[in-house]
Amino acid sequence: MSTGATPTERPLRRDAARNRELLVEAAATVFAEQGLDAGVDEVARVAGVGVGTLYRRFPTKDALIDALVQDLLTSVVAAGREALARADGTGLESFLAYAAEHQARRRGCLPRLWAGDEVTEGLRREFRVVAAELLADAQAHGRVRGDLTSQDVSVVLWSIRGVIETTKDVAPDAWRRHLELLVIGLRPSDVRLSSPSLTADQAQRVTTPAPRPR
Amino acid sequence: MSTGATPTERPLRRDAARNRELLVEAAATVFAEQGLDAGVDEVARVAGVGVGTLYRRFPTKDALIDALVQDLLTSVVAAGREALARADGTGLESFLAYAAEHQARRRGCLPRLWAGDEVTEGLRREFRVVAAELLADAQAHGRVRGDLTSQDVSVVLWSIRGVIETTKDVAPDAWRRHLELLVIGLRPSDVRLSSPSLTADQAQRVTTPAPRPR
């Protein structure tokens, strides 16, 4: 605990704070439009600041991307907690919709959303916890199959990611119908599943690749 | 017609033909393990040839990737035709399984599978045709919802892509269970879908981005 990681280190001058916002916003836009290998200079240009400014606030391009990932994961986890509070079995479904919606909005950082980096790993852990609780709630109310695991919930979002990344700007809403079909598939049914779920261990390792190759 | 594009231009010396094979194989491996921005030199190294050899056979890195895409699309389309020949309504399901399986095997080129390049666009067109016919067959036998469109079939594969890319080496089979759930969702049901399908036009534009930006 103590003075964790993200907390305020010092107030940051007013203009500087504003520039930070501009940068994050610009990064979201640029990466969404051109993919993660858009140039850093382009992000700075769109934000209307110099590259120097960018690098003073984010020591590295990766750090900038991580900021986007943090934004996204934070609001998704928060939404999950909220949905969970209803405790009426409908939380899981609306959570999936919410999470999908936000993945679409912040599609720029999707390739890094589930792919490692210890900074954001804590948030992903929280995500897993919330997902498990939402699933338990939905199962308790008989709204989804009993043989689902919390890993299956993650997989749903990974699949939505595929749809979003493929349909990109042409049809930014294509994921909606897909999610509807998928949710129907999650409902209790007498069809047995023959393939095993991911284990909790595997699901965790998916989000934290090996040591430090990249 | 005439002497199309892919057909034999000249027999190619035996060792050269073998090297070409080695290169494609190496590319599949390397790109699968390290992603598409693995170095060209690495591919050559794994294939056991020099970069010069690689570039004599494939004028550009993109051309090498396209070769992988062609491989994949060709066998998927072929499998689709075969499944269609059964004409008993089960073709769609086994086609999806087959296509998913092959996407997993050739996961190195997934980011380019559905993303433009006029060379492979012809194959994607064939894919769309086969998918539509398989869907019609399945619907005629009452095995899937009547309100599905052939675009929905494509979307299923795009979503599988997301699962494969995310679970990568940790759990290369994770997509199986997901596909099972998805297929259940495709079955006829009394739940109405509230989101519209992609239009045929949109689905086509997804696979052929703008002019020549990139």
Added chain:
DNA sequence: AGAGAAGCGGAGGCGCGACTCCGCATCCGG
């Protein structure tokens, strides 16, 4: 077996993109 075509390797060139540096501008407490 010999000749010439076809193929091979890998050292470098070249361009692009992440990051650094430092003289100048802007903010804000007294």
Added chain:
DNA sequence: CCGGATGCGGAGTCGCGCCTCCGCTTCTCT
């Protein structure tokens, strides 16, 4: 209203990865 601290910009550096080039090797046809 002034001075020092904080922040800014963008030209330049550096490394990396795609691709070229050319002297040598290997195949194949007679």
